[in-house]
Amino acid sequence: EQHGPHLPVQVDERAVVDYGVVRQQGNGFDHEAYADPGTFAGADPDPTLDGGDEIAFMAKDAGAPAADRPDPAGVEPGTRARVEISDPLDPEADHVVYLFRSDGSLDPAAGRSYVDYDFALDSGAYKSTYDFNGVPNVEADAPPANPEGSTVTTPAYTQSLLSRWVTDGLTLRTGAAPSADILDGDKAQVGRGCLRSELTFSRGGGGFIANVSGPVRAIRSQIGANSGTYTQRDDVFYERRQDTFTHLRVHAGISQISQFRDYSANAIGMTYRNSAYPAGVTIDGVPDAGIPVPPGSTAMQPAVDWEQVTGAAGSIVTTTRIDTNLPGYTPGSFYRDQGASPTFGQCGGYADYLSYGTSGNELRSSGANTDPTLGSAYRLSAARTTFFDPPNGSAADAGRRADQVDAPLEAAVVAEEPGPPLLRLRPTGRKRRIEPGGRIRTRLLVRNRGATTATGVEVCARVPERAGSAGRCRSIDALRAGASKRVGLVIVASGQAGSPIRVTYRVTAENAERDRLAVTIRVER
Structure with a gap:
């Protein structure tokens, strides 16, 4: 409704590729990745839309159902697909987007672009000039190999990308005027030091899987982090959000990893806070008792659900979620504001040696192998989500963003015909959350997305016998098309319940197929 009938949409091709070929060395393995004819990942062998591809559009462009409207010009007849977008945090706020197969006369961008990614390799064309082996002496305090002048620009931010793994500039654009560059570097360290860091990653061997710039989002997928030969990072840039997915693939022995943003002096005066210390502290290069620094060179601060850096120029809210089966996994956080006297390794080469609001996440584990080319491998993938929000944000704003990460928007294709x-x-x-021996009432929304009334509706819950039990089912005589109803079901935890309890909910009707929903409930002792 806001922009008219034609909205920006983007199809990103994915395919199974040989990472040895992508990395330009042997001993690779096959894995699904973004396709790019400009890299050695190559184009998707199936140029049509297939099950591995992704369709991206912005939820803000969705609107009300338009079943009574004819198909627009420029599309193939009979290809209408209705996509319903729902928000678990606001179940009543459903919206719709209609997708069609174009007849070739339409621009998928609809004359607009939410993000501009300019991949600019200093040496020239990627396939013919990129040095996949890196440079000798990767630990040297020297600039990255394969330097770039790449940028990502949206109405909310601008980032400068100096090389693989190295982001060395960030300007916020959500305030009254664009800020100065507030970032010294988006940094990573192994074991709290410069022996292995984002700088050595960039100086060592590696390459790109894909570089994609579309109207809805940009994708920068890279591979290779020193002896983490196939360690991969995918950055997906949206108008006001950046999703960073890091897949660790490295030999045994890497037991502590840090990922943090180190801000520049231009961030002085901004406020840093996180979910463990929501009151926040002022970034000024002077240690603040508001966020205690534990003794010891490798001691971690408490794990956090969210972080926020905010001021008159804008706000940055960051969440990190880890998926791993590594033994001994322990999450933590990192914060230092120490100016010219940092007590941790500050790696140069492209950045300064100062510490302003240096903050991010850390983890410890057994350091077991995660590289599938070296035999049996464990798994560790990190999803860092960054929101670029309006100025002077609050702890409540950051908490709401964390809730949105944990309960993301959902999209479902539904039939339009009755x-x-x-x-x-x-x-x-x-x-x-529930205590052993305790009980809680869980609330569900039952919605009829079909075209006719559902009769004899029943909602039930099932809990594993040793974990607890569920209360009685709830009945709804009739639920008309498009209607919804809230129901509450009681869940009881046994005295010996462990974490988590997996609850399976089921809705049935006399004239409809059943639907199931699995939910985990954390047990707190």
Whole structure:
């Protein structure tokens, strides 16, 4: 409704590729990745839309259902697909986007672009000039190999990208005027030091899987971090958000990893806070008792759900979620504001040696192998989400962003033609927790997404016998098309319940297929 019938949409091709070929060395393995004819990943062998590809559009462009409207010009007849977008944190706020197969006359960008990614390798064309082996003496305090002048620009921020693994500039654009560059570097360290860091990663061997710039989002997928030959990072840039996915693939012995943003002196006066210390402290290069620094060269600060850096220029909210089965995994955080006297390794080469609001996440583990080319391998993937928000944000704003990360928007393709009822279950509100022997009431939203009324509707819950039990089912005589109803079901934890409890909810009806929903409830002792 805001922009008219034609909205920006982007199709990103994915395919199974040989990472040895992508990395331009032997001993690779096959894995699905973004396709790019400009890299050695190559184009998707299937140029049509297939099950591995991704369709991206902005939820803000969605609107009300338009079943009564004819198909627009420029599309193939009979290809309408209705995509319903729902928000678990606001179950009543459903919106719709319609996708069509174009007849070739339409621009998928609809004359607009939310993000501009300019991949600019100093040496020239990627395939013919990139040095996949890096440079000797990677530990030297020297600039990265394969330097770039790449940038990502949106209405909310601008970032400068100096090389693989190295982001050395960030300007916020959500305030009254663009800020100065507030970033010294987006940094990574192994074992709290410069022996292995984002600088040595960039100076060592590696390459790019894909560089994609579209109207909805940009993708920068890279591979190779010193002896983490196939360690991979995918940065996906949106208008006001950046998703950073890091997949660790490295030999045994890497037991502590840090990822933090080190801000520049231009960030002085901004406020840093996190979920463990929501009151926040002022970034000024002077250690602040508001966030204690534990003794010891490798001691971690408490794990956090979110971080926020905010001021008159804008706000940055960051969340990090780790998926791993590594033994001994322990999450933590990192914060230092020490000016010219940092007590941790500050690696130069492209950055200064100062510490302003240096903050991010850390983890420890057994350091077991995660490289599948070296035999049996464990798994560790990190998803860091960064929001670029308006100025002078609050702790509540940051907490809301963390809730959105943990309960993301959902999209479902539904039939437009009249048909049977289509029942769907969705949890409402925040995730609940339970004590051993305790009971909680969980709330669900039952929605009929079909075209006819559902009759004899029943909602039930099932809990593993040793973990606890569920209360009685709830009945709904009739649920008309498009309607929804909230129901509450009681869950009881046994005295010996462990964490988490997996609850399976089921909705059935006399004239509709059933729907199931699995939810985990954390047990707190």
